Amino acid sequence: MQFIRLIRSQRTMKGYRFSIYTGKEKSPFERYLDIFKEMLLYTSGDVDEAIDWLRELDKQYDISGDPSYKTDQFLEDLKKRGLLREEIRPDGRISQVPSARMEQLIRQNALEQIFGKLRKTPKGNHKTKKSGTGDEMSENFRPYTFGDSISSIDWNMSLLNAQRNSEIENFQIREEDLVVRETFHNSQVSTVLMIDISHSMILYGEDRITPAKKVALALSELIKIRYPKDTLDLLVFGDDAWPVSIGEIPYLQVGPYHTNTVAGLQLAIDILRKRKATNKQIFMITDGKPSCIKEPDGTYYKNSFGLDDYIVGRCLNMAAQCRRLNIPITTFMIARDPYLQQFVKKFTQANKGKALYVGLKNLGEIILEDFEKNRIKKI
Known part of the structure; x- marks a missing residue:
């Protein structure tokens, strides 16, 4: 929908002329802020590194569009607006870190980038017979x-x-x-989002963890705004699995981990068992094969070469267990390796869930599209 602005002009037949409303032009601070929010995700919340990137970008591209407005002034404006706070490091030095308000802006930015694009797509990702967005x-x-x-x-x-x-x-x-x-909506859905933070998420010079973080942030903001009765729990999995809060998402980093999919699913089930909602589901973002499990004696069995039958068997058992608990799993595979896709196919068949083979560019759009469709089916 385009809005038309009425502009009083020189006398015409009706006294008005019409022009397309283009919106408010961004200030130099707003131009800087758009890029700064992106940089914070790429640097995992490191303000100093993000500012260094801004300085280099400003030298080449004049970010603000105003030669008199530079990075140092932007940094001061961030402090005045309460978007940064001071934190004492273990070595006693004081550093700047994002404030709670800045973290909220990052979530809103992720929602706009991902969910905003979804709503404008010509393919119509929100087809439903129900009118409106809720009851x-x-x-x-x-x-x-x-x-x-x-x-x-x-x-x-x-x-x-x-x-x-x-x-x-x-x-x-x-x-x-x-x-x-x-x-x-009147219905409630409890969702667990699993994020793979194994080393392969940054392997071969390709950044896959940043898009995954954007999806987690966008989902959290979407549920908070549109579905306040729903719950979203987040966890990460590498050699082990552990829950994380929304506030930790921008600061996630990939570690020297293998991929313990079984541990992630076990933790997801434990979390969902505590939720009272009838409808429960798991979203799993991963780019690699399962390569690690933890044995009952506390030791780890790891195999990075090929698909290990023992590890694969444990994963398929977990998928079947989720099926028996009426917990569908939607796997978002962000690797194109046909060999690994065969595993995902077997995993999905065992769970009777869904599998989407996507690239980094479409990751956010597809996961949010599927979230909406799952809700519609369960209303």
Whole structure:
């Protein structure tokens, strides 16, 4: 939907002329901030490294578009706006780290990048016979964003905003005046998102962990805004598996780990057993084969060469166990190796779940599309 702005002009037949509303132009700070949020994900939250990257980029591309606005001024503005906080390192030095507000902006940015693209796709990833986005009206309002249904706009509140923001003699409704009343579904879904942090996630010079982090951040923000009754738990798996919080996601780093898929699934099941929702599901983002399991005596059995029958058998048993517990697993395979895809196919058959073979570019769009479809089926 394109918004048209009324502009009072020289006298014409009706006294107005029309032009396409292009939106508010970004300030130098906003231009810097867009890139800085991306850099924080790539540097796993290292502010100093992200600032160093900004300096180099500004030398080549003039990020702000204003020669008088440079990186040092942007850094000061970040501190004034409360987007950075000071933290004392173990060696006694004081360093700058992202504040809670900055972490929220990173989540919102991931949601806009991934879920925003999903809603604008011409393929229609949100096909459903149900109208609207939910069953219950919420007391919360949020700004209108591209892709929202016109019927969801609260016109009373929007007109009030326009009245406040317009001059008396030049009343107009602008895009930033529009607000939408939130709705949510009556059903509840508990989701566990598993993220592979084994060494192969950065192997061969290809960064796969950053897109995975973006997906986790976008999912958390989506559920928080659109599905407040739902739960999302996050865990990472390498040699072992352990839960992580939303706040830890931007700082995740790949370790010198093998891939213990069994440990990740065991932890996911334990988490979902504690959830009261009837509908439960697991999303697993991985780019490699299972190569490690932990034995009952505490030792690790590892094999990085080929698909080990013993490890594969344990993984298939876990997939079947999830099926018996009515927990579908959706595996997002971000490697194109046909040899590994055969394992994923067997794993999916054992669970009666889903498998999507995707590249890094489409990872976020597909995982969010599948999340929406799973919800629709379970309402």
